Amino acid sequence: MGDDGVMYAPKEVLPAYKEKIVPLADIILPNQWEAELLTDTTITTESDVLTTINLLHERGPHTVVLTSSNLSTDPNVLTGYASCVKDGKKTCVKMAVDKLDAMFIGAGDLFAALWIAWQDKHPDDLEVLKLLA
Ligand SMILES: Nc1ncnc2c1ncn2[C@@H]1O[C@H](COP(=O)(O)OP(=O)(O)O)[C@@H](O)[C@H]1O
Numbered sequence: 001m002g003d004d005g006v007m008y009a010p011k012e013v014l015p016a017y018k019e020k021i022v023p024l025a026d027i028i029l030p031n032q033w034e035a036e037l038l039t040d041t042t043i044t045t046e047s048d049v050l051t052t053i054n055l056l057h058e059r060g061p062h063t064v065v066l067t068s069s070n071l072s073t074d075p076n077v078l079t080g081y082a083s084c085v086k087d088g089k090k091t092c093v094k095m096a097v098d099k100l101d102a103m104f105i106g107a108g109d110l111f112a113a114l115w116i117a118w119q120d121k122h123p124d125d126l127e128v129l130k131l132l133a
């Protein structure tokens with residue numbers, strides 16, 4: 001959807017993402033900014049992360065992965081969060097990635113492709129899936 005405050009799609013389509021696309025999805029993998037935009041929230045704490053993830057679960061997706069956030073206090077670490085709801089039970093894991101000093105275009109797309117393939121192989125295992133990060 002976008003990065004660093006810039007949407008790739010026209011901003012007019014945001015309501016369709018919020019109201020139509022998210023409820024159709026089983027798995028969504030927004031970065032922090034995208035998650036905030038989809039839920040009209042601002043994330044400054046881990047508690048905010050959980051609130052935002054829950055708002056997204058409530059719209060339908062059983063898996064919500066916040067691929068990156070600015071919550072890490074270590075500049076060399078990128079922090080993400082993954083949450084799955086199955087049979088009414090929610091599991092959430094935190095992912096710590098060694099941050100490379102570069103900007104990668106398409107990292108989110110690649111991450112999503114890998115995550116979806118591996119989640120199909122390991123549907124209930126966030127401990128395995130978080131190793132992708
Ligand atoms: N600078 C980086 N160093 C290391 N890994 C990165 C970096 N940027 C992205 N990644 C990896 O790619 C994944 C998706 O990146 P992210 O920036 O959250 O997506 P998007 O491109 O949608 O903003 C991250 O969870 C992480 O695993």
Ligand SMILES: Cc1ncc(COP(=O)(O)O)c(CN)c1O
Pocket residue numbers: 001002003008104105106107108109110
């Ligand atoms: C126009 C455009 N540019 C770049 C990207 C790459 O985005 P990201 O780095 O967030 O994966 C996308 C995502 N599909 C895109 O649609």
